[in-house]
Amino acid sequence: MAAAPALKHWRTTLERVEKFVSPLYFTDCNLRGRLFGDSCPVAELSSFLTPERLAYQEAVQQDFRPAQVGDSFGPTWWTCWFRVELTIPEAWVGQEVHLRWESDGEGLVWRDGEPVQGLTKEGEKTSYVLTDKLGEEDPRSLTLYVEVACNGLLGAGKGHMIAAPDPEKMFQGLGEDNQRSYQALYTANQMVNVCDPAQPETFPVAQALASKFFGQRGGESQHTIHALGHCHIDTAWLWPFKETVRKCARSWVTVVQLMERNPEFIFVCSQAQQLAWVKSHYPGLHARLQEFACRGQFVPVGGTWVEMDGNLPSGEAMVRQFLQGQSFFLQEFGKMCSEFWLPDTFGYSAQLPQIMRSCGIRRFLTQKLSWNLVNSFPHHTFFWEGLDGSRVLAHFPPGDSYGMQGSVEEVLKTVAKNRDKGRTNHSAFLFGFGDGGGGPTQTMVDRLKRLCNTDGLPRVQLSSPERLFSALEGHSGQLCTWVGELFLELHNGTYTTHAQIKKGNRECERILHDVELLSSLALARSAQFLYPAAQLQDLWRLLLLNQFHDVVTGSCIQLVAEEATCHYEDIRSRGNTLLSAAAAALCAGEPGPEGLLIVNTLPWKRTEVLALPRPGGAHCLALVTVPGMGYAPAPTPTSLQPLLPQQPVFVVQETDGSVTLDNGIIRVRLDPTGRLTSLVLVASGREAIAEGAVGNQFVLFDDVPLYWDAWDVMDYHLETRKPVLGQAGTLAVGTEGGMRGSAWFLLQISPNSRLSQEVVLDVGCPYVRFHTEVHWHEAHKFLKVEFPARVRSPQATFEVQFGHLQRPTHYNTSWDWARFEVWAHRWMDLSEHGFGLALLNDCKYGASVRGSVLSLSILRAPKSPDSTVDMGRHEFTYALMPHEGSFQDAGVIPAAYSLNFPLLALPAPGPAPAAAWSAFSVSSPAVVLETVKQAETSLQGRKLVLRLYEAHGSHVDCWLHTSLPVQEAVLCDLLERRDPAGPLPLRDSRLKLTFSPFQVQSLLLVLQPAPS
């Protein structure tokens, strides 16, 4: 059997099989060529041509002249007589012997004066059996005549050979829309794979494949449709969250009735949050759902808290979707989900397969890629391979819907559109009113029941996800594999729409990260500290809720956006309170000079300029160094260090109004309107801005989609590009230099919208920051900022969850240009060998790189379904980092983390500690310690979970060092279940870990009992 499934190409597969049995092509290695064992040329071949149709006796008297195999004869309607002298080798005794004769004319073989066989190539008669079995005494030499009518040009025979069984040619005449024809073709293709013409012992394997195919009786290969009752309820969209609670109740009460009346009816239900709402608002209904879950009629699927967006949430947030979801399903329904369920989400991160698998899920269902505007996705059932190589089985219901109604038309469409005919013979059919709820009806159930076994239609079963996926897994040997992200070629505006929601999401992901880390450290260091587990669960669930696929995407109504804004505000304020409490506990009892603690929540040492609060609300800048995941005392005003050996920042304004900022690492030059005319890496003198171009160029596009206003930005918006030009003389020096230098300017974007920006360069910092404030009052406009780089590369790199991936910078194929607007997390990079330019951001997600131009998407102005979206004031920061070498070696990843996780200056209740302290460090820059939290399984206990990932795309060994009192360390999965392999060796507070590219690993650390 072939090791890997074949490519999915009808024509090449068909022609491959044809060539394998071709008498014309590749006969040196194909089956036809080896059908005949030994061969030898005819002893002598001669011919004569005549326009007459002579009798045999007359013809054989004529003057025959020598002829060669391959000669041509004619003209048309003449006759060519051949005399064929044969000498059969001695060795062929006991074998079947043929004369093989291939000519374009119609031939007749004469033997001993009698016609014995017709020979026509078109009629596939190219062989005359001289004897079934050559006897010892049979004559070895004989003379035959072949009379050939020249109905065209002639070839000539190739000698006589020994025959083997003929291969089946079963694929001809079958169409491409037929399940059976694909099965036939793939069977034939497999036969070619297993059949070695030189090794007859392989033939029975091929014959067995053919027998299996022919052995299927009428109807056995009939497609099976697994009809699953479903009700897609958007957790908030054109209605607020509160209304969804009632939608769930209305829909599921109906479903309960249907389940009662139809014991064979199965309903699949996703989104733990909706079930949690029903549990608290309608406990009776929840109890009924639990009953039907026991009977197997109510099947929870998905495993996540909500059906989240598949692009924007961070890697850790995606993990939490499963962690919160699966634990809820386990607690309420006795088991976890085995299918990831995201039918309506706008694209799927390449890290999802790894996250799914580590959360106990190997199956995935969606249908959204059928919405692709440009390219039709090539599979409905396939293996999806993620960034790290993890594979899951993915299924897209071929009917391209999650809200079918059970019509015959939909059933037929499901079969006809299946792009994996001949590879799988099962597909899902999701029926029930969706989006706003409603769900299946008795009419739909009745319709589908009638189709269980109807002539001319596929078999329809009321089925379960388990039965569907088991059937798919049972015949997965021929499935193809898709590697990398599942990019939706539509809804690309959702990376940008509703900037405040995006900002809230990014900030709250940061706050929860910091709260968990500091609370974990406080737990480890203080016997009195209580880890705020319940509060953190609340806050996480709130954040996860807003990552629903119509909220964080910005495709919701104003009411929902307002609720989301409140949720983020809630997380911010409660999070900050928790942060202060943890910081206070962390340094309690440590004597120090001043009540201020500088905290670094990232796992590496940082030296940065920080604004320290001073009495009276003032601030002063200080250069501070803080170890990884730890703290340092705040420098006192008298102890503010001299900058040496760092070069201070120089700020120079020229007479033409341009400003140069220089910190000895990079030199930034802004023209009098604030655009970037030069960005130089000082050490190498290397210029990062393309020759003759300017960076930090704001551009405005017309942004009128075809239909889905908040969702879609169309390719043609690129044709309306208008640079926003400022006025000379608006650029001014802000901070004078020293610790920090800056310049600022105002820019009128349009009569209604304006922005102001401060361009900031700090001592020792490898990137320049652009603090931006925009007052935005537009309709159907798209604002971006562009940086043409002096870098050439066919690919750019974009950060995604726990890693990064490349996308093309050109529009060669339709798959390339369909990605004219893409998403990224905290950074993107365009690098050639030895040099590159990275663009970092603190709350943006939309991006693109075309040619050498890096572009960050800033604000949109759609008017539906929320006419007020994005109107008003916005504040955000992006940064630019030129670098030598690769972005990995240059430290682009930690720089982007730094921009997103500022050092914290937290008030301590008493004196702050006098010495710096670090909880964790990792020996390899390729490995990021992303998360430190308390283990879910020990809410009162002293167990921590650490999440690390390999961020460079490399195989690497590293050491994790900790100063915490660790008693035991063991690997665990994302659901925090211990690795059965047992504890890891822990020596001198160090653990050795091994990573493959983009691998995510979790560690369970059991801490020693608290000091009393």
Ligand SMILES: [Zn+2]
């Ligand atoms: Zn939806």
